[in-house]
Amino acid sequence: MADDPASGLEAGLLADLRRVARHPAARGLIDDAAVLGWPLGQDLVATHDMLAEGVHFTPGCPPADIGWKLVAVNLSDLAAMGARPIGVLMGAGIGTGRDADWASALVKGVAQALERFGVALLGGDTIRSGPTSVLALTALGSVPPGDAIGRIGASAGDELWVSGTIGDAGLGLRVALADGFGASDAALLKRYRRPVPRLGLGIALRGVASAGMDVSDGLLIDAGRLAAASGLGVEIRSRAIPLSEAALATGVPAAVLAALGDDYELVFAAPADRRSAVQAAADGAGVRVSRIGQLVADTGVRLDGGVPDRLGFEHR
Amino acid sequence: MADDPASGLEAGLLADLRRVARHPAARGLIDDAAVLGWPLGQDLVATHDMLAEGVHFTPGCPPADIGWKLVAVNLSDLAAMGARPIGVLMGAGIGTGRDADWASALVKGVAQALERFGVALLGGDTIRSGPTSVLALTALGSVPPGDAIGRIGASAGDELWVSGTIGDAGLGLRVALADGFGASDAALLKRYRRPVPRLGLGIALRGVASAGMDVSDGLLIDAGRLAAASGLGVEIRSRAIPLSEAALATGVPAAVLAALGDDYELVFAAPADRRSAVQAAADGAGVRVSRIGQLVADTGVRLDGGVPDRLGFEHR
16 A cells, blocks of 8 residues: 555545455555465466546546446456455546545445455555546456466357346446436446446356356457457357346347447356356356357357447457 | 457557566466466465656656556565565556557566566556556565564664665656756666665565565655554664765755655664674675664654654655
């Protein structure tokens, strides 16, 4: 943790963080680093994602939701690898236009997500980042040696699965941008602002999925990346893509919803003879999974036999 | 690591990072997270510091120096705890005004520091951060259980030590701000832009130092924090503060140099009967250490019996 600021926003932020960082490894955020007894014989799984104002969240987004999402998107990366989350380090770069209340609400959202998913705040840094806020988080988890699920490992003929429902968060973003929504849209907005990482499913899929990742940029593009990592292509049936009641009610086609992104569901491959093992893993985790296609030798993404107009969000 | 961008600056940055991230734990930056076999029975030490343009570095600072410093300041936190560094995750938030060459040079500086200190790039994220650049880094290290050096643990009567020389980096900052310097100033500028974490000394001080931390905001304020963590105060002799030839040549008093900060030296306490053990640790690490004062029961910082005008940099 950074040194104690004498006063002002950073001091308040540090006091807030100290109330959250109760795990002994955080050492009360007094020391220069956290010290954590590591579970014997377990591999360490580590990921780091940033969220920037104006890029990953709108200036008007409630700060508690930003804090939640910062934790959730990183834990989703751990879930994709089949890792059990242990702790996080947070980098809070607070923009010059933000006040202590905004920073405090941000930490509240972080704390809510950490409590929900049973993860410790181990340390971090609080700075003034310039004109806009830039947030960073490192999530640490454990996995038994050799059990991590990677993007590489699928074979042609493996079936393609996805968890939960697709497109809700992308629709929720549209709700947020329009800045007005009715009762049924609140659920979509929540899917966008408060994603739930599929941690239990990821752990249950160890030894079952041949390859996997989380869906952040859109189901189609991410399924294509999963296949490409193994030198394969993927065929997807649009009618098999799982949609929520709220998404169905919008009338937006599945092919469009599958290109929206921000779902933080898991997309994964498994041999056809593990179909019941996949279902058992999902049942155990209490998560719906849907079989939406298969991995094939021909590279590229095909939806209902054709090439989709748009796969999803590409970083430029 | 983030998903593969299709083109542009982020794609080039990811390609650069892939050339650096050759450790198998990084999995070629293909997966959502790194997977690292953890050294059996060792505790994990984790720290996270951010650097923001206009706050921690000037817009005109050479990007390779920024990359070096990003690594060095985080490794300095590991050094302070007596940890052995293993790997880092980097969050590169590139400002809109920066081009691919700037980002590439940034990564080059990161790579130079990682190679110099024998540390692996495990993963991270590359984003467009808004108007200014904001960089984040998480450093992971190991320490035998119970051996970590913390800020708490000093006793009244312990002697206060500091490594290296004090004030060079602070003078180097003045050189950078004036944007012109002669031959003798180049060494000071280098101390500011390319700090060297005292990793070997930190490890050697396990079981020797009763408490310690690194000097980032200024020797006086940081020594005060070290003492305060144990409920103590500190008395420092200005004539004992170690100064380089270049610093002496400026004629700036030691009391001023000790309030400048950015030194990234280690300040630590040790019982008087461990004086020879401290010296042996320093000799083994090839680092000069100086005995500059002692921990006392009366709280606060006293320099030559008086209270200094200014202790160092306080975050506001």
